Amino acid sequence: MYGGRLDQANAALRAYVREHGDRPWTAEELSELARLRTRWTAAARELRMQIRPAGGPVSSAAVVTAA
Numbered sequence: 001m002y003g004g005r006l007d008q009a010n011a012a013l014r015a016y017v018r019e020h021g022d023r024p025w026t027a028e029e030l031s032e033l034a035r036l037r038t039r040w041t042a043a044a045r046e047l048r049m050q051i052r053p054a055g056g057p058v059s060s061a062a063v064v065t066a067a
Contacts, residue, residue, distance in 0.1 A: 005043040005046065005047075006040070006043040006044055006046075006047050008043075009036070009039045009040040009042075009043040009044075010040060010043075012036055012039070012040075013033075013036045013037065013039075013040050016032065016033065016036055017033070
């Protein structure tokens, strides 16, 4: 959907939470969850960094946003 690393990080995070189920989190599990969130955030930031600004002057009518 988004791109290789972000999709992989998203899938790992979702799988970990789904696997955990509906029970209290241990300190070790919360640490792993934080690591997976950090990985996802880094991948999301990397994806955004790949967007380059348009060269030259841009009028407001020419601006298009991606969904």
